[in-house]
Amino acid sequence: MITQLLQYFSTLTPAERGLLMSLGFIVFWLFEALLPFRTSVVSSKKHIVNNLFFAFSTAVVNIFMAVFILGAVEYADTNQIGLLYMVVLDPWLKFTLGILVLDFFTSYLIHVCLHKSKWLWRIHLVHHSDPHLDSSTAIRLHPFENLIRIGFLILTILLFGIDLGSLFLYQTVAVFFSQLGHANLRLPKLLNSMLSVFFVTPNMHQVHHHYEMPYTDSNYGSVFAIWDHLFGTYRKLSKETLKYGLDTHQDQAKNINFLQLLIQPFRRIRR
Numbered sequence: 001m002i003t004q005l006l007q008y009f010s011t012l013t014p015a016e017r018g019l020l021m022s023l024g025f026i027v028f029w030l031f032e033a034l035l036p037f038r039t040s041v042v043s044s045k046k047h048i049v050n051n052l053f054f055a056f057s058t059a060v061v062n063i064f065m066a067v068f069i070l071g072a073v074e075y076a077d078t079n080q081i082g083l084l085y086m087v088v089l090d091p092w093l094k095f096t097l098g099i100l101v102l103d104f105f106t107s108y109l110i111h112v113c114l115h116k117s118k119w120l121w122r123i124h125l126v127h128h129s130d131p132h133l134d135s136s137t138a139i140r141l142h143p144f145e146n147l148i149r150i151g152f153l154i155l156t157i158l159l160f161g162i163d164l165g166s167l168f169l170y171q172t173v174a175v176f177f178s179q180l181g182h183a184n185l186r187l188p189k190l191l192n193s194m195l196s197v198f199f200v201t202p203n204m205h206q207v208h209h210h211y212e213m214p215y216t217d218s219n220y221g222s223v224f225a226i227w228d229h230l231f232g233t234y235r236k237l238s239k240e241t242l243k244y245g246l247d248t249h250q251d252q253a254k255n256i257n258f259l260q261l262l263i264q265p266f267r268r269i270r271r
Helices: 002-010 014-034 044-079 091-116 118-128 135-139 143-160 164-182 189-195 202-209 226-230 258-266
Strands: none
Touching: 014 135, 044 135, 044 143, 044 164, 044 258, 091 118, 091 143, 091 164, 091 226, 118 143, 118 258, 135 164, 164 202, 189 202
């Protein structure tokens, strides 16, 4: 079964992967429109259009870098390099380890680095300065951040020998969880308590988008919540008390303007 699953994801065309991701956004937008947790304090049209500009810039970067990502996968497979190629593993175990490796290194660890490095934070704050969180915030990433994340991904592929099926499957799941984590929705407290032991939920991730420290530097996970629990970066905060954005970037006119946000990392800030 796992072989067929990985084969399916390894043969998905870019158009098919794009369709899956688009369907996810449509579903979450419908839920947000019908059952929003809070009413937007920002013009919904301006907010979404602005974030769609980032979706376009992300697509451009991904298309440009796809050849390097696929090249890394092919090189690792052809030469059988990477830690997962060094030992004979049951297919299920290899798949599980591959997914955990991708989630830890390319989601959790790089996210921590984006917060802890002064220069990387300047780029990542574009994502955090969104004053209204919804599923479109998931794609609000500066082009430089996308390049950094892809560079980290390529290193992970070469170090561990990640296969194409596992890579595409994880990326598809990660996009879904990213949309879910930023969605303007709230899970029932009991359901959230049960799920957030293992998985990242909207209630959990949106604490990470609270405008004040130390909550901004917590709940770094993307798909699995286990890393935050293991490394002590998990925090709770009532969703009713959350205020999104950053205390250093309260000018909403600049935070919903694509061109202003592109140059935001190069402005002088206090941290």
